[in-house]
Amino acid sequence: MPIxxxxxxxxxxxxxxxxxxxxxAEAPQPALTSIxxxxxPRYMGTWYEIARYPNRFQxxxxxxxxxxxxxxxxxxxxxxxxxxxxxxQLDEAIGTARQIGEANSPRLKVRFAPxxxxxxxxxxxxxxxxxxxxxxxxxxxxxxGREYLWILSRTPEVAPAALDALRTRLAAQxxxxxxxxxxRQTD
Numbered sequence: 001m002p003i004x005x006x007x008x009x010x011x012x013x014x015x016x017x018x019x020x021x022x023x024x025a026e027a028p029q030p031a032l033t034s035i036x037x038x039x040x041p042r043y044m045g046t047w048y049e050i051a052r053y054p055n056r057f058q059x060x061x062x063x064x065x066x067x068x069x070x071x072x073x074x075x076x077x078x079x080x081x082x083x084x085x086x087x088x089q090l091d092e093a094i095g096t097a098r099q100i101g102e103a104n105s106p107r108l109k110v111r112f113a114p115x116x117x118x119x120x121x122x123x124x125x126x127x128x129x130x131x132x133x134x135x136x137x138x139x140x141x142x143x144x145g146r147e148y149l150w151i152l153s154r155t156p157e158v159a160p161a162a163l164d165a166l167r168t169r170l171a172a173q174x175x176x177x178x179x180x181x182x183x184r185q186t187d
Contacts, residue, residue, distance in 0.1 A: 047139065052181060053148055060085050064185060078096065080092060093112050096115070111124045151166065
């Protein structure tokens with residue numbers, strides 16, 4: 001039969017196609033862009049984590065994750081990240097952030113290492129605000145390599161339409177939305 005004799009060739013073609021690099025995988029992503037400007041004092045306050053890419057430093061967090069930003073007299077930002085662990089304990093990490101560039105730059109560097117290590121560039125991580133609604137209620141934060149991603153909100157819950165619109169914008173910026181993990185914010 002012609003179908004039976006063509007089967008080995010068809011299987012070989014499928015195997016080759018499955019292992020061949022795709023044009024999308026070969027194409028380099030465009031550089032990540034941040035928002036045009038950030039009003040840092042307006043950005044201060046409490047933000048609830050709605051979703052994130054999994055990362056090693058939040059592995060122990062079971063939910064109820066939030067960040068509190070407070071502007072310091074020296075222009076730096078005090079960062080307090082909190083979450084609840086699986087056994088119900090509160091975990092907190094205190095850090096410092098500083099803007100890179102102009103006074104309205106949406107690009108910051110943040111560190112959680114002790115202050116005496118501040119001179120080492122590797123202790124400072126990129127914190128780029130890449131999406132922010134006009135009311136400063138919903139934000140997305142990442143870094144140039146797109147290894148990390150956080151969706152933050154001023155409230156523990158976000159309207160589904162607003163979250164879907166943000167997800168669409170993140171996909172357009174080259175983020176793999178299948179990696180996003182939703183953060184538990186309610187009991």
